[in-house]
Amino acid sequence: MTLSFRASNWIEDLATRVMARPGKHVIASAITTSGPTHLGTVEEFFFPSVITKKLSEMGDSPDFIFIGDILDAFDSVPAGVPGDLKPYLGKPLVDVPDPYGCHSSYGGHFLADTVSFMQKLGIYPKVIPVSDLYRAGYYDPYVKLFFERLPVVREILSVTSLRQVPSSWMDVVMPICEKCGNIATTRVTGFDGQYIYYVDDKDVGYARGCGHSGRIPLSSHRWKMAWRLDWPTRQAFLGVTLEGAGKDHHTRGGSWDTAEAIHRQLFGREPPLTYRWGFILLNGRKMSKSQGVGSLATLMKYLPPEVLKYFLLRVDIEKDKNLDDSGEGLIKLIEEFEDNLREPRDEKKALAIHFSDPSPGWEARFVSVLLAYEIEGSWEGAKRRLGLKEDYLRPYVEAWANSDKLPEELRIIYRPKKAEGLVLEWVKSLTGSETGAEASKKLRDLANQKGVPLEVAFSSVYETLIGRKSGPRLSSLIDVLGLKRIIQDVRV
16 A cells, blocks of 8 residues: 555654664564563564664665563463473573473574564564574673673662662672572672672572572673663664663663663763553453463464554554454454555554555455355355455454354344335335445435434344344445345345
8 A cells, every 4th residue: 555645653753763863774672582472572573663664665774683582581481381380480581491392492482483473474574582692792891891880880770760779789690590590599799800700599489599609601601681781782782773662661760761871871872762662452451471361373363464463553652552352343453454444544544554564365355255154154155255366364264254253243144034114115226236335325325314213224124134133234244145136035
């Protein structure tokens, strides 16, 4: 879709600001691979992909880098994940075994899970496990800098986190305990430029230190930098131009305040540009990997990729976005997407459609295809009835047809009966060449002319066609059944 008017929006504003910065432009994002991918995770890679696309449309050639943080501590076992993983709580995700046995680690498995969903959405950043960056030594000089300037680091953290950091604090990094393998429970006791000294004695609730004390070489890379230092550090050595994050990182006292201060006061450089997005809510609840809320695999059985993208872009980026994942809610979202695909309601919806990359294989209204499938009992029958050429919608239609999510109003049996009263007058006014939308309008006009409530008029038509007082959108039902056939059947 080509935008027919100038669209002043956050995407264009950010892209314009990126273009104003000199040099190669790098768009970055990252996640902690702590569990199955959910819809909230999509924000982490979809929004930067949209900005990358906009920059490309403006003639730029940006790099899009996506970091998989597989060194973070394993802090909870997500619902539905097999095996007994509790003994690994507190250890780095990269050291937790893959419960499915197909990757080298738990962190690697769920990074691959995220990448697979990126590809389903047509998004292909350069994906880098953060452990690769540590092994390559990118963080080493920054660790030395932070220890050399430790009083300044403490002051920055105290001011930007709104929490006083004690004068004894040295946790620039989190060493991995040589004895028990924990990363969440260690604390630094010293650094001599070559070795990191530590003790493993913290109790973080989900894990408890074993009490071991020791030292590890900086060059071992068996450590991870503290998050508030890690973020600006990798932005610096990767040359990041723009990186967004959830709004929780951008609140007063959030990690972005720390990142900005680190860039300016310790690195002597301007921080990257940034932006923030709201939370994704599922029926009013925040998405959660640990609780298994908002599984993307489940949602993508029923929603084509462009609908998910449209959902994320249809409101302002900083607003929370609530998804009703009931059958009725998802069908309503699909129909809203289709309505705006045909004729965008406003500038914001036009942008959402543009950046959702609608497939040319979407040949007919989704509900019409569902109804045709219900009538015919097979994909080939539905395809033949509607004259479809592509199979793009097939997996989604079959998923709906074979699940209990399909709203009851879409499970129809065509059993026409003789038209009477207003329905007969309506049928007589039709030529048979009208579209479903045109025929529906004639019904509304006739009902208004006769003073019949629209609800009564439409209920009468549904009762005549499918023996129920309600049903799918009448225009879709007419298009699927065929108006000429309906006229013939109900005038018998």
